[in-house]
Amino acid sequence: MNTKHSINDLELIANDIRENIIRMLEHAGSGHSAGPLGLADIFTALYFDILKHDPKNPSWNDRDILLLSNGHCVPVRYAAMAKAGYFPEKELMTLRKYGSRLQGHPERQRLPGMENTSGPLGCGLSQAAGMALAMRMDKITHRWIYVVMGDGEQDEGNVWEAAMLCNKYKLSNIIAITDRNNIQIDGNTESVMPLENLKSKWESFGWHVIEVNGNDIEAFIDACAMARAITEKPIMIIAHTIPGKGVDFMEYDYTWHGKPPNHEQEIKALKELRTLAGKIRSEAHD
Amino acid sequence: MTKILDISKELVMEPIRKGFGKGLLEAGTMDANVVAACADLTDSTQISLFKDAFPDRFIEIGVAEQNLVTVGSGLAAMGKIPFVSSYAAFSPGRNWEQIRTTICLNNQPVKIVGSHAGVSVGPDGATHQMLEDIALMRVLPNMVVIAPCDSVEAEKATIAMAKHKQPNYLRLAREATPVITSKETPFEIGKAQVFAEGNDVTIISTGTMTYQALMSAHELKKHNISAEVVHVATIKPLDEDTILKSVKKTGFVITAEEGQIAGGLGGAISELLGEKLPTPIRRIGMQDRFGESGEMNELFEHFGLTSKQITLSAILLKDSMGGGK
Numbered sequence: 365m366n367t368k369h370s371i372n373d374l375e376l377i378a379n380d381i382r383e384n385i386i387r388m389l390e391h392a393g394s395g396h397s398a399g400p401l402g403l404a405d406i407f408t409a410l411y412f413d414i415l416k417h418d419p420k421n422p423s424w425n426d427r428d429i430l431l432l433s434n435g436h437c438v439p440v441r442y443a444a445m446a447k448a449g450y451f452p453e454k455e456l457m458t459l460r461k462y463g464s465r466l467q468g469h470p471e472r473q474r475l476p477g478m479e480n481t482s483g484p485l486g487c488g489l490s491q492a493a494g495m496a497l498a499m500r501m502d503k504i505t506h507r508w509i510y511v512v513m514g515d516g517e518q519d520e521g522n523v524w525e526a527a528m529l530c531n532k533y534k535l536s537n538i539i540a541i542t543d544r545n546n547i548q549i550d551g552n553t554e555s556v557m558p559l560e561n562l563k564s565k566w567e568s569f570g571w572h573v574i575e576v577n578g579n580d581i582e583a584f585i586d587a588c589a590m591a592r593a594i595t596e597k598p599i600m601i602i603a604h605t606i607p608g609k610g611v612d613f614m615e616y617d618y619t620w621h622g623k624p625p626n627h628e629q630e631i632k633a634l635k636e637l638r639t640l641a642g643k644i645r646s647e648a649h650d
Numbered sequence: 651m652t653k654i655l656d657i658s659k660e661l662v663m664e665p666i667r668k669g670f671g672k673g674l675l676e677a678g679t680m681d682a683n684v685v686a687a688c689a690d691l692t693d694s695t696q697i698s699l700f701k702d703a704f705p706d707r708f709i710e711i712g713v714a715e716q717n718l719v720t721v722g723s724g725l726a727a728m729g730k731i732p733f734v735s736s737y738a739a740f741s742p743g744r745n746w747e748q749i750r751t752t753i754c755l756n757n758q759p760v761k762i763v764g765s766h767a768g769v770s771v772g773p774d775g776a777t778h779q780m781l782e783d784i785a786l787m788r789v790l791p792n793m794v795v796i797a798p799c800d801s802v803e804a805e806k807a808t809i810a811m812a813k814h815k816q817p818n819y820l821r822l823a824r825e826a827t828p829v830i831t832s833k834e835t836p837f838e839i840g841k842a843q844v845f846a847e848g849n850d851v852t853i854i855s856t857g858t859m860t861y862q863a864l865m866s867a868h869e870l871k872k873h874n875i876s877a878e879v880v881h882v883a884t885i886k887p888l889d890e891d892t893i894l895k896s897v898k899k900t901g902f903v904i905t906a907e908e909g910q911i912a913g914g915l916g917g918a919i920s921e922l923l924g925e926k927l928p929t930p931i932r933r934i935g936m937q938d939r940f941g942e943s944g945e946m947n948e949l950f951e952h953f954g955l956t957s958k959q960i961t962l963s964a965i966l967l968k969d970s971m972g973g974g975k
Contacts (some may be wrong), residue, residue, distance in 0.1 A: 494724020
């Protein structure tokens with residue numbers, strides 16, 4: 365169960381998660397950098413404040429469910445899960461290696477606490493809908509389903525099929541979170557396939573939409589609290605994040621979507637993140 | 651040999667999909683975790699019986715087959731046993747990747763029901779005549795593939811699927827076809843059944859073609875060929891023992907199915923025999939082509955999906971090999 369952390373503590377946890385993402389990816393030699401770094405604050409907020417969960421009992425019947433729809437961002441989830449105590453942090457270095465539970469893209473059957481298998485995009489929201497409908501049949505009302513989705517992922521038609529179904533059945537225990545970092549593999553989302561106006565798209569599909577700075581932990585926690593108060597519609601939180609957040613040479617650069625840092629870049633990135641940690645600590649003492 | 655009805659007598663005609671509708675209702679009555687979802691084809695896939703009995707356990711997805719199976723994955727993750735149905739051309743025709751990633755890779759007990767498979771759909775034409783579904787589903791790890799021969803067997807298969815812990819694909823046909831099994835005919839997932847005994851050739855058939863195979867065995871008697879008919883309702887996993895035992899005895903094989911022979915039952919049997927018991931074989935089914943509009947019997951005739959064609963192939967095969975072992 366969660367013990368409440370201060371925002372400053374959470375920022376430090378997010379920074380640790382970023383450091384681990386850099387280490388894991390360099391060690392793996394492949395994988396996606398920008399998305400996981402951008403999502404570190406959201407995953408920190410989820411695992412250390414928002415979710416009702418128990419790392420020692422991952423299949424706890426009353427837990428909230430977190431689905432990761434854009435599976436390529438899984439390094440951030442692994443790093444957050446390790447930090448939360450699901451498995452030892454040293455296991456993070458097995459990412460993408462033979463025999464590892466930390467597959468390149470997440471697999472539900474490999475790792476306790478991993479709620480869904482993803483990688484091929486556009487499926488998470490449909491699975492959330494299935495889970496929410498099952499909960500409704502079983503008259504379960506005290507569990508939330510959070511679904512983290514990419515923005516580029518929303519090119520997939522499957523997403524909008526799910527959006528319609530969630531609206532039809534008013535699945536208000538689903539809180540979807542779009543990581544609006546504006547990048548995908550081939551470039552910026554608006555040049556690859558324009559998504560705007562994303563907010564009005566979701567609203568016109570019958571969703572309640574909240575926009576938030578996804579790199580502001582406090583604001584994101586508040587947005588989720590607000591989302592839980594909406595009972596008549598499914599909720600989409602469009603979380604604006606900076607791709608590559610925390611590592612200056614990766615920020616905003618779509619070319620970091622699908623590649624890992626090399627050793628030199630790792631050293632440079634970790635140095636930056638350590639400086640950032642120092643800054644967060646000194647802010648706490650101000 | 652498994653006891654079936656006497657096919658020389660007049661048989662009741664019923665669409666195979668009707669048996670599914672009845673079976674699902676029964677499975678739903680036995681187990682409250684059985685739920686159903688459909689993609690805007692509730693009546694024609696016969697899921698409506700279940701829907702009327704258990705409206706709270708039925709989900710109408712709309713014309714969205716990718717969503718259909720992926721919602722199924724979510725339902726299964728919460729302990730439900732979802733039956734998700736559409737026409738086979740659309741599910742698994744359109745949503746294969748979702749089935750692969752969200753159902754098979756997780757080994758979840760989602761039951762995919764593809765109705766209106768084969769050319770027997772008739773007038774709807776090639777777009778709706780699903781011929782590749784057996785091949786598509788057979789290559790997926792964890793997936794079990796079932797094609798019942800009649801409505802009575804479909805009912806039993808559906809009840810068995812509800813108790814089965816893995817992903818299953820159930821292949822159904824639209825038009826009324828002869829009921830050749832009875833309530834007493836046993837059914838078990840993974841078990842092939844000898845419906846007619848013989849010594850000279852083994853006809854291995856599935857789905858609607860099992861009736862044609864039985865007719866052919868009857869015709870072959872006139873040509874002094876004694877044919878054994880092995881009905882393979884479960885195409886995956888194959889009942890290797892039953893098939894190999896028969897083929898060892900006869901030394902010749904004809905396969906018969908209402909779908910593409912490449913990757914279908916014909917493909918599966920060729921793989922098995924190629925590795926374990928190389929045997930002369932001819933495959934009856936769709937020969938790398940699409941269907942077209944027409945009545946079921948016209949199309950069966952046109953594409954050679956008939957007892958006559960099976961009989962001819964058996965005679966030619968035996969002749970070409972010098973008449974026997």
